[in-house]
């Protein structure tokens with residue numbers, strides 16, 4: 001016999017597991033859904049975008065298909081192929097259990113933990129899309145409902161338009177005025193002179209002053225209209241990062257990102273605690289277990305997990321809740337197609353502490369053509385009430401931009 005909350009009120013009531021699930025099935029059926037669904041297949045295809053975006057589709061015996069996306073990485077489609085037998089026959093609504101199941105199965109096989117988590121993330125997102133469609137609710141409802149109808153998006157302008165002498169400032173102005181963003185990011189590790197490689201380098205004060213100039217030009221030009229972050233791509237030593245961050249304290253910057261390499265959280269913490277310049281990091285850290293240390297150690301001011309890499313939608317929700325116990329905002333890193341961008345937006349809508357979600361592909365004319373819906377407008381994403389992620393893949397555009405040798409998905 002199974003005890004449940006009804007037995008607290010009616011001690012004589014007894015329900016078996018079968019009766020309980022029949023009850024739940026009845027509720028779902030009334031909503032037009034139904035719990036009696038099994039996974040039949042999982043397919044992937046890769047798009048030649050800013051990165052090789054890996055789209056994932058989960059097929060079911062109810063004819064309902066869920067779409068997700070994994071962050072790029074070597075071997076991700078192969079890993080997803082290896083996970084498919086662990087999913088076939090399972091109920092796609094058991095998202096948390098299936099997530100754990102895959103993590104357990106795949107680590108048992110000795111795969112590289114990081115990329116395996118990336119592959120699981122793509123599946124986890126597709127399960128949310130699928131569950132939303134089965135239950136006929138938008139994905140944010142599976143995560144606790146909405147804090148906000150619109151999610152703020154910041155535009156990663158990379159290194160600016162390199163044909164312009166003051167390229168960052170000119171591009172900042174263009175993106176604010178023509179594209180309607182009020183939140184931007186620029187690279188601050190653009191190679192110049194001897195700074196050729198992206199490693200953890202010691203910076204001379206001359207090099208630091210060059211970076212200060214970039215920050216000054218951009219914030220002078222758009223600082224009254226836009227928040228601007230600067231990304232260092234984990235390039236500097238702790239000592240140089242501290243000196244740079246201290247120098248930037250007088251400028252109105254949103255955050256300084258990844259000044260030091262991601263492996264050593266103690267160095268990250270040292271930099272963050274040494275300066276009033278807000279420090280963000282997190283895009284290279286996996287699962288709540290990795291992110292927990294950044295939070296607990298207060299090693300960052302702003303946490304920047306990448307949803308289709310860190311473990312998916314529920315994992316990001318859990319990480320956001322951990323961060324919230326330290327009043328720490330979440331600025332989701334995102335370099336994905338519209339699929340994982342929309343997954344990030346649903347989570348950003350459902351968590352209390354979302355600051356903004358990144359958009360990395362403003363120079364790629366066909367990014368939005370991958371789906372039938374409009375995604376980003378005037379620097380924000382409106383969360384739709386359509387079931388699941390609320391997106392329909394445009395298979396013609398997918399096929400046009402597939403990495404060579406990839407196969408198109410089966411029709412739903």
Ligand SMILES: O=C(O)[C@@H](O)[C@H](O)[C@H](O)CO
Pocket residue numbers: 156231233283333334335358360
């Ligand atoms: O925060 C960002 O968008 C960057 O760190 C990108 O992920 C990086 O340039 C990819 O190699």
Ligand SMILES: [Mg+2]
Pocket residue numbers: 231233257258283333
């Ligand atoms: Mg970054």
